[in-house]
Amino acid sequence: MSRRVVLAGAGALAVLVVAVALGLRSGEVTSTADAMPAVNAAGSEAVARLGDLQVDAKDVKALLEQLPAASQQQLRGDRAALETWLRARLAEKALYQQAEAKGWSQRPEVQAQTRAAVEQIVLRSYLSSMTQVPQSFPSEAELEQAYEASKASVQVPAVYRLSQIFLSVPDEQAADSVRDQALALSKRAHAAGADFAELARTYSQDQGSAARGGDIGPQPLAQLLPEARGVVPKLKVGEVSEPLRSSLGFHIIKLTEAQPARVASFDDVRGQLREALRAQRQEQLAKAYVDGVLNSGTLSIDGA
Secondary structure, three states, rough: OOOOOEEOOOHHHHHHHHHHOHHHOOOOOEOOOOOOOOOOOOOEEEEEEEOOOOEHHHHHHHHOOOHHHHHHHHHOHHHHHHHHHHHHHHHHHHHHHHHHHHHHHHHHHHHHHHHHHHHHHHHHHHHHHOOOOOOOOOOHHHHHHHHHHHHOOOOOOOEEEEEEEEEEEEHHHHHHHOOOOOOOHHHHOOOOOOOHHHHHHHHHOOHHHHHOOOEEEEHHHHHHHHHHHOOHHHOOOOOOOOOOOOOOOEEEEEEEEEEOOOOHHHHHHHHHHHHHHHHHHHHHHHHHHHHHHHOOOOOOOOOO
C-alpha cells in the first residue's frame, strides 16, 4: 500500500513511526532487501542493519506470525510498512544496547518490574496449560446455535472497489498548479469514451495503483481517507468524482464496483465465531481453576 493512495493505511503499524523518530538518524540503516542477504553466525539471513546491529529473517517471520492472516498478507505486499517496522526494530535494539551498556537492567526499579513481568508471563502460560479447551469445542451444532443467536447484529459493511488518479502536492506553493492539473484530468476522465485506466497509468503518481490502471481494490468505507468517505457512497458504479484534496494531494476517484452492506453469513463468521467461543470457554475454565486454588486452603485477609 502506498502512502499516497486513497486508503487510510495500516493502523496496526502506524505506531512504529514513533520508534523511527527516536534517533535512527545517528546511524546509517542499511536494508538488504534488494541485495544479496548476509548470513549471521546462526545461519539466518540479515535483512537490515544499523552498525553492528541487525534484524534477521527470523525476526520478520516472528512478526508475521503474530498478525492475523489478512494483516500478514497486507504487510507482505507493503514494502514501505515493512521497512518502517525494520527501522523500528533496529531502534529498539539500539536503545536496549545503550541501556545495557549503562547497567540499566540492574537498577532496582527495573528489576522489580522485570520480576513482575516474568511472574505474569509464567502464570499466564501455566494457567493456559492447566485450562486448555478441547479441540472438539465448539461443535458444529454449538457454532450454528451461536450464529443464530447473534446473526441479526453481525453485519458485513458495504465494500467499494475504486480506481484513482493521484497527484501529489509537494508544498502549498504548488497547490494551485496541481489543482489545475487535477481538474484537467478530471474533465478528460468524465469525457465520453474516456479510458480511466490509461489515464491513471500515464498520470497517477501513486506508482502501485497506477501500474494496475488506478485500481486500489475493494475497500470498506472505514479504510478510506476521511475526505473520500463522504463522496464514495454517492457515486454510481462507473462514475468519476471531481478532484478531492487530502493532506497528501489530489485524488480523482472512479467507482468500479459496489457491494452493499449485508447480514454476515455463517461461512463469513465461522472462523471468528469459533475463536470467540473458545476464548470465552478458556476464560470460564481459568476462573474455575483460580477459584479452586483459593478454595483449596484457608483464606485469611487482614481487615486492617
